[in-house]
Structures are given as structure tokens and as C-alpha cells.
Amino acid sequence: MTLGYNEKLVLLKLGELKKADVEELIKATGLEQVAVMRAILTLQSQGLVRLEERREKVVKLTDTGKKYAKIGLPEVRVLKLLKEKRKVKLEELREVLTEDEIKPIIGILRKEGWAKVEKTPEGLALEITEKGEKAEKRAIDEVLEKLAVKGYLPHEEVEKVVSVKELKRRKIAQEDEIVERIVEITEKGLNLMKKGIELKKEVTALTPELISTGRWREVEFKPFNIKAPVKRIYPGKKQPYRVFLDKIRRRLIEMGFIEMTVDSLIETQFWNFDALFQPQNHPAREWTDTYQLKYPEKGHLPDKELVEKVKTAHEKGLAGSRGWGYVWSPERAMLLMPRAHATALSARQLAKGVQIPGKYFTIQRVFRPDVLDRTHLIEFNQIDGFVVSEDLTFRHLLGILKRFAIEIAGAKKVKFFPDYYPFTEPSVQLSAYHPELGWVEFGGAGVFREEMTEALGIKEPVIAWGIGIDRLAMFKLGIDDIRYLFSYDLRWLREAKLLW
Ligand SMILES: N[C@@H](Cc1ccccc1)C(=O)O
Helix, strand or coil: CHHHHHHHHHHHHHHHHHHHEEEHHHHHHCCCHHHHHHHHHHHHHHCCCEEEEEEEEEECCHHHHHHHHCCHHHHHHHHHHHHHHHHHHHHHHCCCHHHHHHHHHHHHHHHHHCCEEEEECCEEEEEEHHHHCEEEEEEEEEHHHHHHHHCCEHHHHHHHHHCHHHHCCCEEEEEEEEEEEEEECHHHHHHHHHHCCCCCCCCCCHHHHHHHCCHCCCEEECCCCCCCCCCCCCCCCCCCHHHHHHHHHHHHCCCCCCCCCCCCCCHHHHHCCHHHHCCCCCHHHHHCCCCCCCCCEEEECHHHHHHHHHHHHCCCCCCCCCCCCCCHHHHHHHHECCCCCCCCHHHHHHCCCCCCCCCEEEEEEECCCCCCCEEEEEEEEEEEEECCCCCCCCCHHHHHHHHHHHHHHCCEEEEEEEECCCEEEEEHHHHHHCCCCEEEEEEEEEECCCHHHHCCCCCCEEEEEEEEEEHHHHHHHHHCCCCHHHCCCCCHHHHHCEEE
């Protein structure tokens, strides 16, 4: 049985007092009310004290009652005035009464028999009676005084001398219930005291001073109770989906990838499509598959030389290809759109120049029209990236994709299916087997076509991929509605787990 400082102190004081109410113990120990209560409960649970709660009906002054206790009841104030002037007009009562107090005053004075009411040509007038002259302190005045001093009186005691109902009606006092807590030391407590209780101040924190002075040897440390219930706090924290994305970013950086960034969510069709060798009449450019900006409608094309090369690739072909065989329109390539895939950044990076060998990635918000429901959003995030090196093959790509599935998704198995993208050849679709989600379509990948890379000035093979991570995020965050990824729901924002 270990007792803390507060418990010991309370027990010692009770040893002297034998029986006390909580208020007395607060005074005797100098502790706060909560500390005393907590100590009593601990002592009680160990059978060292007995706690008895007594509920008592009491009467307390209202704010009006408190005011009257100071300045006197209305009838007392009027009586004083009458004693001075003998006769006063009703009007003159305003000197000592408020508007609310004037109305009932005649009734009260009559009941006490302190004044006679006369009708005069100028209105009602009050004259003091003999009884009024001799009037002394009444029971109600005494109760008021006592209440003002003590704060409350037992209901019974008040009722003996005045009607509580009447006090309530006059809004002077109100009823209340107070709980008196009487604590008594038990036999067991007394025995423990006889054995002796050593009162050592408990220390809650080890300070440099305690160490340097060697005092730590003497003091008693208060044990931590990590199970004690505390108030929940919700400090500011990162949005859960953001945390998820940041963790993936970190992992990719750890794997040696360089991050590609961009300031805008808006892209020209040139970078979203044309630079990726996607023909301008490709169905994915129609409004059903991507958004378009209304205003401004057009942006800028990059330097002429690059635009010329892309145009040639589309019209006549590059690197031994015959191209798509149509007239390429620079106007069309200038159209602005919310980025529809993160691969646009890979194209930008390749045109800007890359380290060889080099590994790049980006995490981008992308936009595609869809009908919103619990598994579809019109904006989501993609991780795109590429590796460029002299001797890369398709097999390297499959190896890297498998690595991602394991590192990012925690997948155990992966499957590859042949696929098609205008900018890769060959192209592949990756599915990853997640222990709880089953087979999840994870993304697309391929070897960038030479028509694309050559136009962007790259001679080496480039293997590239685009991975959708929202389903994985949903799983990690324990949600089954994709809209929650961007939800304002405070409860979810507060309670979503951030574990990886
Ligand atoms: N951009 C493609 C994915 C992809 C990226 C790179 C190479 C091949 C495919 C998509 O949005 O689905």
C-alpha cells in the first residue's frame, strides 16, 4: 500500500481531527479542493477513512436578496423615510424605491400595519401609524442578515421563523441543496497512523538542481500513472491524406529518386498530350475525358526548336517512325487544362534535361471528369516517374514496378497485363495483391516511345510509370468512401489514424 504525499497529509490531519468535513480538511491541509477529494477517495478505497455524504436542503439569497441585505428591504427603507417625514406622497417614495418596488409596497405596509393610505387631491399619500413608530427588527430582517453572513441556512431553520415560500415569491431567496461530505478516520487508518507516517514532499519532476545537490536521494518521486484518464486534446496536425502522400514521397527519396515539382495545376495540352506523342485527334482529348480551361483559354508553347521537333514527330515521325500523319496544330497545343496525368511532368523534365543515369518521380494532383461516388473522384493523386539509362530494358521496368508494389503498397504478389498508351511501347498494366484488398489495379507503365524521347532530346531508353494511390490511401486510412480523402469532417480529421 503506497500513499502519496497528499494522501498522507490528509490522513495525518484526520488523525488529529478524527472527523471533519471537506472544507475543514482543505483549510487544515492547505491543499486544493480537487487534491483533497482525490486523496480522500484513495484513502477510502484502502479502507483508511469513511466518507459520508449528507444532502441538505438550504435557503440562499438571490442577487436581489443580497442587495436588500445591504440597503434594507423596501418596506424598511420606506419606514425610515416615514419616521423622518411622518407623511409622504406616493411620488416621494421614488427617493428610496425603484420602480418595481413601488407597486407592491402599499400592500406590504398595510400588512405590517406601518402606514395609513390617504387619498389627497394630489394623489395617494402615506402616513405613519403608531405601530410603525414602534416597529423593530422583524424575523425576516434577521434571517436576511444571517443569510448574508453565512451564505445559506438550513431550510428547516428558516421555515421556523419566516415562510420560505414568501421569500421566494418576493425573489429574496431561493432553495438549494448542498452536499456535505464528512470524512472520518477508520480503525485501520488509526492503526496505520500509530505505526507512523513519514511525510515526504513528493517530487513530480527531476530537476538539474535535485541532481547537483544530491537531494534526489532524500525526496520521494511521485509515480506516473499513465493510465489516469485525461482530457482528450486535438492539437493541429497534418491532414491524414497529406501524411500518407508525404510518407510515399519520403520512401521514394530514400530509394534515390529525384523529385520533380511544378507550381501550377494547369497545363498546356502541349505538355499533357503533344509532348507525349499523343495525337491531337486522340479521343482522350475530348471533353468527356479531360477538363478544359475556359479562361484563359490558351497558354504558351516552349521554345520553337522543341515545338518543331514535336510537330515533326506527330506529322512525319522521328527515329524511324512514320508519325501519325496529320497536320499538327500549335493552336490546339496551346489550350490550357487542369493536368490530367502526372506524366506531363516527366515530359517537362526530359525536355529540361536529365542526369544519365537518372531516376525521377513526382506526386501530382490530377483531374478527370467522372461521376462522384464513394469510389470515384474527379481529382486524385498520381505518382509518376521514370528511369533513364543507357542499357535499360523492359525487364528493368517490371523489376522496378514490383519493388514499388512491395515498398509502397505492401503487396505480396504482382501481376502484369499487356496494355496500351500512346506514349509507351511496350505498355503494361500492373496489379498488386494486397493482403486485405485482394488484387488492386495499381497503375500503367511502359518504355517511352522514341518518337517522344527523341523529340525531347533524349537518346537513352526511358522506362516510365504512373501509379494511382487513392485506393491504397483509403485502405491505409481505414475509410470506404474516397470522398473522405478531402473531407472537412472534423471528427474524421481528428481521429483518422496516421499510422503507416
Ligand atoms: N499516365 C498514365 C499512366 C502511365 C504513365 C507512364 C507510362 C505509362 C502509363 C495514366 O494516367 O494512366
